[in-house]
Structure formats: C-alpha cells, structure tokens
Amino acid sequence: MFLNCHSYHSLRYGTLSIKQLVEQAKTLGIKELVLTDINTVTGIYDFKKECEDHGIKPVPGVEIRKDGRLLYVAIARKFSGIGEINKVITDYNCDGKELEEVAPEFKEVFIIYPMSNIPSELKDNEFIGVRTDELNFLIRPEYEKYISKMVVLHPITFSTDEEYELHKILRAIDHNTLLSKLTKREVCRKSEYFISGQQIAKSFERYPQIIENTNLLLDDCHFEFDFKEVKNKKFYTKSKENDLKLLRRLAYSGLEKRYGLNHEIAGKRVEKELQVIDELNFCAHYLITWDIIRYSNRMGFMHVGRGSGANSIVSYCLGITDICPLELDLYFERFLNLNRQVPPDFDIDWSWQNRDAILEYIFDRYGKDHVAFCGTNVEFKYKSIFREVGKVFGLPKEELDDLTSKSTQRDDSNSVVKVVEKYGKLLEKFPNQRSMHACGILISEEPITHYTALEMPPKGFPIAQFDMNVAEDIKMEKLDILSQRGLGTIKDTVELIKKTRGIDIDIRDTRISKDEQKASEYLATGNTIGCFYIESPAMRGLLRRLKCDNYRILVAASSIIRPGVAQSGMMREYIFRHNHPDQFEYFHPIFEEHLKETYGIMVYQEDVLKIAQYFGGLSLADGDILRRAMSGKGRSIQKLQEVKANFFEKCIEKGHSEMLTAEAYRQIESFAGYSFCKAHSASYAVESYQSLYLKVYYPLEFMVSVINNQGGFYRTEVYIHEAKMSGGIIQNPCVNESEYQTSLQGKDIYLGLMLLQGLETRIAHGIVEEREQNGAYQSLNDFIRRIPVGLETIQTLIFIGAFRFTGKQKNELLIEARLLLINFKPENRGLLLIEEPIQEYRLPRLERNFFEDAFDEIEILGFPVSCSPFDLLQTRYRGSVFVKDLLQFHKKQVKMMAYLIARKHVPTKKGTMYFGTWIDVNGNYFDTAHFPDSLEKYPFQGGGCYLLLGIVEVDFHFPTITIHKMAKMPFIPDPRYAYDQEKQYDIHRQIKEDVSMTFRKPYPQEHEIGLPRSKTL
Incomplete structure (x- = not known):
C-alpha cells in the first residue's frame, strides 16, 4: 500500500534513514515497500539489502518534482525501469531538458499522478494516486470515471510529531526562509507517516478496486539485481581473449625494458600475476589504466602510480607505477588475490595543472554515457547545523556565532536556543547535499544511467547519485584520478632548469630518485623544506631522529609518520630500535622472522596481513577483511567482530596466551587503521627524493616552482626565505620585470603579480600581456594610458615598488597618479588631462623612512621583503643561543629570539597543546612544544617575533625546546603614520600652489589627492 516513501536522501525533506524506514515497516507487518525519493535513486541499493534482511519486498522508484511541485511518482516494474527513470532525471540535471507535466513514454515504469496533476489521457501504465483525505472528491462525476485507474497514495516522510517539526525545519533551510514564513505548499501533509494496512483498507473500504489496483501494481514489480556481477567495463578490446593477449604482450615488452632479457625471477612473477589477473577478469582494468597512462606520457604529463597497485610487477612493466616490487619485496597478494572479488584499486596522481586534461580524455575516450564521477553525501556538520537551524528560527548573527563557537553542554535559559540545539542534534549525520567524490571515476559496461541518475556540479563533470561504498557494493569499482601540487613543482622545476640553464633532466632516472649521496645528506638533516611529503615539522623531525640517509628508511618513515602509528607508541619504538638495533627483543619469533626489516614492528599494511596470517592463523582473505575494516573500507562492524573473534580463537589454537594475543591485536589495530601499504610509501618516497634532488642541485629554480604551485605545508613567505638562504636575491613585483607567477632571472627572483593582495587576476594578467605585445612601460603616465586600472590598484602597485624603474619615490608617484586620474572616467581613457599641453610643475623633495617599504610589503604581500622581521624589532637583542648550537644544550635552559613560521595544535586530556616552528636571526629552523599550563599564561598572540624561554630536549639527534615562557x-x-604636522602642512601648501598654477583650477582637498592613511610624504 505504500507506493511513495521518502528517506532522508530526499534532501532537506525526508527525516528517516533507509534503516529506520524499513524497520518501521517491519514493525507494522508491511510486506511490500516502494522507495521513491525526490528526483534521486541514491538509496535504492541500500534499500534493497535492508528490505531483504527484514523479509520485505523492495520496489524502487522516484518522485519526480519540478520547482518543488509534485508531477508524478515513477515506479520501476523491473530493474530496467530504473534506467528509464534515471535517463529522464539525467537529461534534466545535465542537459537542461525540462521535466514535463506528463510523463514520457516508459516501457517498464508505472506512473502515478497526484490528484492535482491528472493528464487528459491515461496510458496503460499510468494511474492516479488517491490519499485518504482526498476520498471525498471521488463522489464528483469528473473523478468517478477514473476509479478504475486509481491506486492508494499514502506518502511516508516522517514518523513522529518531533520529526514533522524537523521536516519543517529542513524545508525552511531549503528555502532559506524563516520557519514562520513556510507555506502549506512547501511542507508535507501531517498524515505522511506509517499506519497499518488495516487502517488503509478501512479508509478505502468503499473503493475495493483501488485497493486491488494497488496490490496488482505491487505484485507486478520486481527489483532483481545481481550484487555479485562486476559492472565496470568488461573488455578493453572486444573480448576477454584479446584483452589477455594485449596485456601479455605489453607486460613482456615492459619486462624487457625494466629488467633486460632473461630475468628469470621477474619473468616468473609476471606470468604468475597474469594468470591471477586473467582468472579474476581484471585484464580490462589494467588495460584501461595503461591507456590513460599512455595518453599522459604522450602529452608529457608526470604521474605517480601509488597505492597497492604498485605491488604488481605487471603494473611496473606497463609503466602504471615506477616501483620495482622485487627490490622492496612487495607482495602481489596485498593488491590482488583469488579471494578478491572487486577490481584492484589503482591510485594515480597527476599535477593539479594536468588533471582536468586527463579527465577530459577519459570522458571522451570511454564515452560520456559510460563515465561519471562517484558521488558523495555531504552531511550536516556540527557548526553548520546550528547556524542553519538558528537562521530559520530568526536568531541574529551574534547568537548564531555564539551557538557555533560554544559547546552545547551549558546552562542556557534561552528557550529558542534550546530548541535549536534539540533539532540540531537530530540533524547530525543527515545528508545535506550531494557532491563530487574528490577523485573516484566510474567506467561502466552498460550506460551508467542503467544504475544511477547523474547530476552536473559546477566543475563540469557528471556525478553519480551514490557514493563509493554503494559503488563497491554493486561491484562498480572506482578508478582514482588524483591531483597534487608536488608533481606540478617537479615538472615546473625541470622546465625552468631547461629554460635558465639549458640542462635536460630525466627526473625519472632512478639514480636521481633513489639514494643520491648529496640528497641523502640533506634528508638526514631534515633540510627538506618544499619537498613533497617530507617538509612538515613532524616529518623533518622524524628524518633527523632516524638519521634517514637512504631510500629504504625513507619508505618506512613515510608510513610510521601516520597518526595512528604515532599515537600507538610504535613510532617511538621504531625510532629506538633503529638507533639501537642491539638493545631490544622481538615480541615473538614470528615477528622476527617476518618483520626483521622493520625491527619486528608493523610498519606497512602488508605487515598486518603477515601477522594475521602467520601469528594468528587467519586466511589471506580474512586478513584482508581485517585490514579493510580497520581502515574504514569495510562498513560491516559485525564482520569485523567476526574476524576479531576468529583471530583470537586461532591464536589460542596456536598456543598463544590471551595476553600475548591481545597485545598483537592491539598493534594490528593501531597500524591497520592509518598505515600505508608499503608500495604506497615507496611511491611517495620516490617523489620525495625527486623533489629533494632538485632542491639540492637547483635550489632557486625549485623554490620558484614551489611558490608558483602554491603548495606545501608552509605559507609563501617560508619558501621565499628558503630561496633567499640559497642565494636568491628577492625582488618585489615590477610592472616591467615581473610575470603573473614568480620568475627567475639569474639569481634575481621577481615575485609574481599573483602574490599582490587586492590585485585582480584579470589586471595582473593584463599587465603582462600588454607589456609582451607593446613593449615595456616607459613611465607611470604610459602605464595608466595602457592599463585600465583605478586609483586603488595604482596605489597598491606604487606601494610595493612596481614603478621603481622610473627612479621616482613612491610619494611622488602617488601624487602624480592622483593628478593623472583626477578627472578620470573609464570611457575617456584616451583623453587624460595629461595629454593636454601643460605647464611643468615641481614637487618638493619628499623624504622617506627606510622601514616604510617593509611595512608596505607586510600590508600588501603579508611579509617583509626588503628587510628581515628581526630588523623591525624595537630591541636589538637577538637571543643568547642560536639553532646551530642547540645540540650542546640538552636539558639546559635557553633564551632565544625567534620568528614564528608555523604552529599546530594537538588536543590532550589536559587541554590543547601546540607545536611551533620558528627561525632564528640566522634563518635556521627549530621546533618548540607548548603545553597547556604554559599556554594558559603565555599564549600565542599571532604571527611575528617572540622571546622564548625553555628547556632543550635532544631526542635522537633532534632538539626541541619545551617552552616555559614566551x-x-x-x-x-609604523613610520608611515608618524609625521610632523607643521612640516606636512608646508608640503601640502607647496603642492597646492604648484597644482593650482598648473591646472588653473581650485586645489583638490587632501582626501581627493589621496594621501592614503595620512602617510608621510
């Protein structure tokens, strides 16, 4: 009887989760249920599983609405009907095709029109839905003739009075209006909750044919769907046989290139993998990925194939990855084994500059009907919940700010606030909107609308209406097309080296990407600012503690830096064992046998599988379930508990004590959730070495590229500091020398116009393009003639020194700009007053304080360029100890003057603590720890220089200062604001006389001539 049920996937409308919806139906003894969320099929697959678990027949459908108005309910007669409905919704979402009042021709879809939208004619598959509160209309002659085509329509939207209020709040949020201003048309009826079938039958007892029509419709609907059949594109060529032939040929061709002729071990590994790949029907997945990489290489793009895919030697031979599995003893079964029923997960990174080109190729190559981004549900988050709910109750901004910034656990007598908090808590975990998965691409065999409707976000690539978990459930595995700025930095550096030095660098050469001597020296000392993945304070500290001077240690470091590993205490233990390999005992002989390379500690996800298998006696399949469940990739808590129980049972069978077993499981638990697979860490390590090599030998080119890629852990100022420490001469932006991005001329680094706060991107590009087309700017006057800018932009450029080529002081240029633009109108750009013959005027000598430039730079760039922050201090004291000497002060108190570079807060049981990163007056970096008791008395007060007092703690070659006071x-x-009033008046009077004589008109007032912020002339 329930042909029109909404879940909370009817965004900002329904209040029931799929689970709640089905459980309530089960409680009432309902045997058949139709899910018809508004314009979406997001929940139908979870709905099918949930219904079948509860012994209910599931039927999928969609409620079609336009501008909030119900047009009709579409119910799939069989699964192909869902594809028909999806096509209609997709055409509307992606192609702008209007939703018509009357449903289009459907083959396997039943249509139910509401009483408010009855078409002139009804097709065989079309019906009219009647609500219980509409039965009185049936006595009218105009409706009586339709009774034979009527069915029961009892929509479900909520379950309690409280949820009805929640529904109204959701509708108000959706309409961005006050709750009190909602109209009846904008909310559901108060009857849209479950009642028993007997109640419905009693309401319709005078119209048994309507009941019969409803039952016949439900009986004719079937939701048949095979969750086990893979839905991805089946063949790259035209058949499985041809796919295998092509894959084999490519693999052996790559084998020869990677290993040379007659490499017996590699050859056996390739053959073994090909057999598994073929048996699991994964040839097409490999070939599609190879095809994308082939296109990328043809376009000259850099990529990194990472993740567990790098465990495969076939991936290595195809060029998908650049990690040799034999060298690192990477195990293929972590990536693919005969127990795995979903396609392997290739994670591939491109530069953020090239990713869209790759995506366009995939959509064009495999057809827009077969490719889409995986979707994701964006939930109501804590702060946004209270702000959204508070708005519909009419709370002012001040109270909304208070709500979102304070804990809800408080004594508040404001009744409205209590209501807001009450319903805000109910909204937690509710989907708020659908969005695009960051990187997951789906490529299907059937048109993708066979399974889902598509939506078109602003990014321009269609997205499926379900998330990655549902995609995995229905066996439609995603291909991860990721982007990062590290690759952009490497690519740009190589190109810049070619431009500035004429040197071609093959950055993929393993002699560069692994164990280069000088790069390893930098690595061991943590001199890695700007380098992909290894520049953060925590990572630099770890590298120094490990004295990491080779590729293998870097691979391990890339994994143990992960949060769960560090929090479990195992990172600390690894550091100790690495520095003292003869001062520890292995947890168990099995750990020594299988984890000897990592001192008996689980560092990689593969280690979890090894211990689960050899220590716990689990099968490889159960070990992988354990790993996936702990890493969040498995959604079944029940399955995880089953595997855990099995682990403990098998350990006891193998003779391990309960205490030993519990500790082994604790270590597995801490690592499995956060650690990398070894291949992933190895891939990151290669890219880290590549960027480090460029930093070591071409530091200026490298730092310029880091700045231009706007990436990394630190702000731009830090990378400029690094460039300066490497011998670069930093030049402020100049309209005649600077590009849009930062550029390198010899040792001169001209900061890019893009760094100027407040300068429009359009103007910045225009300055460069006009200069390239028509030559350098000859004067301020010439610039204003050629570039359509207003006074505010001109002032920004003057203050930063962009017209220093004129030889005039900033103050003189400011007045000149005012005079040029005094009567300026955009439409009269060619008729500036200055073009008229005018009498020369003379300005008095305008003195300027040296430090004014620094304060201008701070205001416009965010940091000083012309001097060090230490030069701006009122005190000349620079500290009693410097970074170069810290190792000598273990357990001793030091007093240092330092400039704050970065800080990170970490919650603790006693409150929030911070880790700080600083530079001393010599430009060297060091780190500090600030505990809650210290911060309470001596908190951070924004950026700048601080006087620090603390105790030095040297931990495995790495000094940290625990701060007691700061x-x-x-x-x-600021010298720009300090001036002599009388002197200022004299200058103003002189300018007034000169200007008045020149233009023969009244002298403009000070605010007109634009002495900004009363700056010193």
Missing part, C-alpha cells in the same frame, strides 16, 4: 616582541612604530 612574549611577543613589538615592532618599531
């Missing part, structure tokens, strides 16, 4: 040091007074 104070932010004041800068000198």
Whole structure:
C-alpha cells in the first residue's frame, strides 16, 4: 500500500534513514515497500539489502518534482525501469531538458499522478494516486470515471510529531526562509507517516478496486539485481581473449625494458600475476589504466602510480607505477588475490595543472554515457547545523556565532536556543547535499544511467547519485584520478632548469630518485623544506631522529609518520630500535622472522596481513577483511567482530596466551587503521627524493616552482626565505620585470603579480600581456594610458615598488597618479588631462623612512621583503643561543629570539597543546612544544617575533625546546603614520600652489589627492 516513501536522501525533506524506514515497516507487518525519493535513486541499493534482511519486498522508484511541485511518482516494474527513470532525471540535471507535466513514454515504469496533476489521457501504465483525505472528491462525476485507474497514495516522510517539526525545519533551510514564513505548499501533509494496512483498507473500504489496483501494481514489480556481477567495463578490446593477449604482450615488452632479457625471477612473477589477473577478469582494468597512462606520457604529463597497485610487477612493466616490487619485496597478494572479488584499486596522481586534461580524455575516450564521477553525501556538520537551524528560527548573527563557537553542554535559559540545539542534534549525520567524490571515476559496461541518475556540479563533470561504498557494493569499482601540487613543482622545476640553464633532466632516472649521496645528506638533516611529503615539522623531525640517509628508511618513515602509528607508541619504538638495533627483543619469533626489516614492528599494511596470517592463523582473505575494516573500507562492524573473534580463537589454537594475543591485536589495530601499504610509501618516497634532488642541485629554480604551485605545508613567505638562504636575491613585483607567477632571472627572483593582495587576476594578467605585445612601460603616465586600472590598484602597485624603474619615490608617484586620474572616467581613457599641453610643475623633495617599504610589503604581500622581521624589532637583542648550537644544550635552559613560521595544535586530556616552528636571526629552523599550563599564561598572540624561554630536549639527534615562557616582541612604530604636522602642512601648501598654477583650477582637498592613511610624504 505504500507506493511513495521518502528517506532522508530526499534532501532537506525526508527525516528517516533507509534503516529506520524499513524497520518501521517491519514493525507494522508491511510486506511490500516502494522507495521513491525526490528526483534521486541514491538509496535504492541500500534499500534493497535492508528490505531483504527484514523479509520485505523492495520496489524502487522516484518522485519526480519540478520547482518543488509534485508531477508524478515513477515506479520501476523491473530493474530496467530504473534506467528509464534515471535517463529522464539525467537529461534534466545535465542537459537542461525540462521535466514535463506528463510523463514520457516508459516501457517498464508505472506512473502515478497526484490528484492535482491528472493528464487528459491515461496510458496503460499510468494511474492516479488517491490519499485518504482526498476520498471525498471521488463522489464528483469528473473523478468517478477514473476509479478504475486509481491506486492508494499514502506518502511516508516522517514518523513522529518531533520529526514533522524537523521536516519543517529542513524545508525552511531549503528555502532559506524563516520557519514562520513556510507555506502549506512547501511542507508535507501531517498524515505522511506509517499506519497499518488495516487502517488503509478501512479508509478505502468503499473503493475495493483501488485497493486491488494497488496490490496488482505491487505484485507486478520486481527489483532483481545481481550484487555479485562486476559492472565496470568488461573488455578493453572486444573480448576477454584479446584483452589477455594485449596485456601479455605489453607486460613482456615492459619486462624487457625494466629488467633486460632473461630475468628469470621477474619473468616468473609476471606470468604468475597474469594468470591471477586473467582468472579474476581484471585484464580490462589494467588495460584501461595503461591507456590513460599512455595518453599522459604522450602529452608529457608526470604521474605517480601509488597505492597497492604498485605491488604488481605487471603494473611496473606497463609503466602504471615506477616501483620495482622485487627490490622492496612487495607482495602481489596485498593488491590482488583469488579471494578478491572487486577490481584492484589503482591510485594515480597527476599535477593539479594536468588533471582536468586527463579527465577530459577519459570522458571522451570511454564515452560520456559510460563515465561519471562517484558521488558523495555531504552531511550536516556540527557548526553548520546550528547556524542553519538558528537562521530559520530568526536568531541574529551574534547568537548564531555564539551557538557555533560554544559547546552545547551549558546552562542556557534561552528557550529558542534550546530548541535549536534539540533539532540540531537530530540533524547530525543527515545528508545535506550531494557532491563530487574528490577523485573516484566510474567506467561502466552498460550506460551508467542503467544504475544511477547523474547530476552536473559546477566543475563540469557528471556525478553519480551514490557514493563509493554503494559503488563497491554493486561491484562498480572506482578508478582514482588524483591531483597534487608536488608533481606540478617537479615538472615546473625541470622546465625552468631547461629554460635558465639549458640542462635536460630525466627526473625519472632512478639514480636521481633513489639514494643520491648529496640528497641523502640533506634528508638526514631534515633540510627538506618544499619537498613533497617530507617538509612538515613532524616529518623533518622524524628524518633527523632516524638519521634517514637512504631510500629504504625513507619508505618506512613515510608510513610510521601516520597518526595512528604515532599515537600507538610504535613510532617511538621504531625510532629506538633503529638507533639501537642491539638493545631490544622481538615480541615473538614470528615477528622476527617476518618483520626483521622493520625491527619486528608493523610498519606497512602488508605487515598486518603477515601477522594475521602467520601469528594468528587467519586466511589471506580474512586478513584482508581485517585490514579493510580497520581502515574504514569495510562498513560491516559485525564482520569485523567476526574476524576479531576468529583471530583470537586461532591464536589460542596456536598456543598463544590471551595476553600475548591481545597485545598483537592491539598493534594490528593501531597500524591497520592509518598505515600505508608499503608500495604506497615507496611511491611517495620516490617523489620525495625527486623533489629533494632538485632542491639540492637547483635550489632557486625549485623554490620558484614551489611558490608558483602554491603548495606545501608552509605559507609563501617560508619558501621565499628558503630561496633567499640559497642565494636568491628577492625582488618585489615590477610592472616591467615581473610575470603573473614568480620568475627567475639569474639569481634575481621577481615575485609574481599573483602574490599582490587586492590585485585582480584579470589586471595582473593584463599587465603582462600588454607589456609582451607593446613593449615595456616607459613611465607611470604610459602605464595608466595602457592599463585600465583605478586609483586603488595604482596605489597598491606604487606601494610595493612596481614603478621603481622610473627612479621616482613612491610619494611622488602617488601624487602624480592622483593628478593623472583626477578627472578620470573609464570611457575617456584616451583623453587624460595629461595629454593636454601643460605647464611643468615641481614637487618638493619628499623624504622617506627606510622601514616604510617593509611595512608596505607586510600590508600588501603579508611579509617583509626588503628587510628581515628581526630588523623591525624595537630591541636589538637577538637571543643568547642560536639553532646551530642547540645540540650542546640538552636539558639546559635557553633564551632565544625567534620568528614564528608555523604552529599546530594537538588536543590532550589536559587541554590543547601546540607545536611551533620558528627561525632564528640566522634563518635556521627549530621546533618548540607548548603545553597547556604554559599556554594558559603565555599564549600565542599571532604571527611575528617572540622571546622564548625553555628547556632543550635532544631526542635522537633532534632538539626541541619545551617552552616555559614566551612574549611577543613589538615592532618599531609604523613610520608611515608618524609625521610632523607643521612640516606636512608646508608640503601640502607647496603642492597646492604648484597644482593650482598648473591646472588653473581650485586645489583638490587632501582626501581627493589621496594621501592614503595620512602617510608621510
């Protein structure tokens, strides 16, 4: 009887989860249920599973609405009907095709029109839905003739009075209006909750044919769907046989290139993998990935194949990955084994600059009807919940800010606030909107609308209406097409080296990407600022503690830096064992046998599988379930509990004590959730070495590229500092020398116009393009003639020194700009007053304080360029100890003057603590720890220089200062605001006389001539 049920996937409308919906139906003894969320099929696959678990027949459908108005309910007679409905929704979402009042021709779909939208004619598959509160209309002659085509329509949207109020709140949020201003048309009826079938039958007892029509419709509907059949594209060629032939040929061709002729071990590994790949029908997945990489290489793009795919030697031979599985003893079964029923997960990174080109190729190559991004549900988050709910109750901004910034556990007498908090909590975990998965691409054999409707986000690539978990459930595995800025930095550096030095660098050469001597020296000392993945304070500290001077140690470091590993205490233990390999005992002989390379510690996800298999006696399949469940890739808590129980049972059978077993499981638990697979860490390590090599031998080109890629752990100022420490001469932006991005001329690094806060991107590009087309700017006057800018933009450029080529002081240029633009209108650009013959005027000598430039730079760039932050301090004290000497002060108190580079907060049981990164006056980096008790008395007060007092702790070659006291040091007074009133008046009077004589008109007032912020002339 329930042909029109909404879940919370009817965004900002329904209040029931799929699970709640089905459980309530089960409680009432309902045997058949139709899910018809509004314009979406997001929940139908979870719905099918949930219904079958509860002994209910599931039927999928969609409620079609346009501008909030119900047009009709579409119910799939069989699964192909869902594809028909999906096509209609997709055409509307992606192609702008209007939703018509009357449903299109459907082959396997039943249509139910509401009483408010009855068409002139009804097709065989079309019916009219009647609600219980509409039965009185049936006595009218105009409706009586339709009774033979009527069915029961009892929509389900909520279950309690409280949820009805929640529904209204959701509708108000959706309409961005006050709750009190909602109209009846914008909310559901108060009757849209479950009642028993007997109640419905009693309501319709005078119209048994309507009951019969409803039952016949439900009986004719079937939701047949095979969750086990893979839905991805089946063949790259035209058949499985041809796919295998092509894959084999490519694999052996790559084998010869990678290993040379007659490499017996590699050859056997390739053959073994090909057999498994073929048996699991994964040839097409490999070939599609190879095809994408082939296109990427043809276009000259850099990529990194990472993740467990790098465990495969076939991936290595095809060029998908650049990690040799034999060298690192990577095990193929972590990636693919005969127990695995889903396609392997290739994770491939491109530069953020090239990713869209790769995506366009995939959509064009495999057909827009077969390719889509995986979707994701964006849930209501804590802060947004209270802000959204508070708005519909009419709370002012101040109270909304208070709500989102304070804990809800408080004594508040404001009744409205209590209501907001009450319903806000109910909204937690509710989907708020659908969005695009960051990187997951689906490529299907059948048209993708066979399984899902598509939506078109602003990004321009269609997205499926279900998320990655549902995609995996229905056996439609995603291909991860990722982007990062590290690859962009490497690519740009190589190109810049070619441009500035004429040197071609093959950055993929393994002699560069692994164990290069000088790069390894930098690595061991943590000199890695700007390098992919290894530049953060925590990672630099780890590298120094390990004295990491080779590729293998870097691979391990890339995994143990992960949060769960560090929190479990195993990272600390690994550091100890690495530094003292003869001062520890293995947890168990099995750990020594299988984890000797990592001192008996689980460092990689493969280690979890090894211990689960050899220590716990689990099968490889159960070990993988354990790993996936702990890493969040398995959604079944029950399955995880089963595997855990099996692990403990098998351990006891093998003779392990309960205490030993519990500790082994604890270590598995801490690692499996956060650690990398070894191949993933190895892939990252290669890219880290590549960027480090460029930093070591071509530091200026490298740092310029880091700045231009806007990436990394630190702000731009830090990378500029690194460039300066490497011998670069930093030049402020100049309209005649600077590009849009930062550029390199010899040792001169011209900061890019893109770094100027407040300068429009369009103007910045225009300055460069006009200069390239028509030559350098000869003067401020010439610039204003050629570039359509207003006074505010001109002032920004003047203050940063972009017109220093004129030889005039900034103050003189400011007045000149005012005079040029005094009567300026955009439409009269060619008729500037300055073009008229005018009498020469003379400005008085305008003195300027040296530090004014630094304060201009701070205001416009965010940091000083012309001097060091230490030069701006009121004190000349620079500390009693410097970074170069810290190792000598273990357990001793030091006092240092330092400039804050970065800070990170970490919650603890006693409150929030911070880790700080600083530079001393010599430009060298060091780190600090700030505990809650210290921060309470001596908190951070924003960026700048601080006087620090603390105790040095040297931990395995790495010094950290535990701060006891700190104070932010004041800068000198901003000289731009300090001036002599009488002197200023005299200058103003002189300018007034000169300008008045020149233009023969009244002298403009000070605010007109634009002495900004009363700056010193």
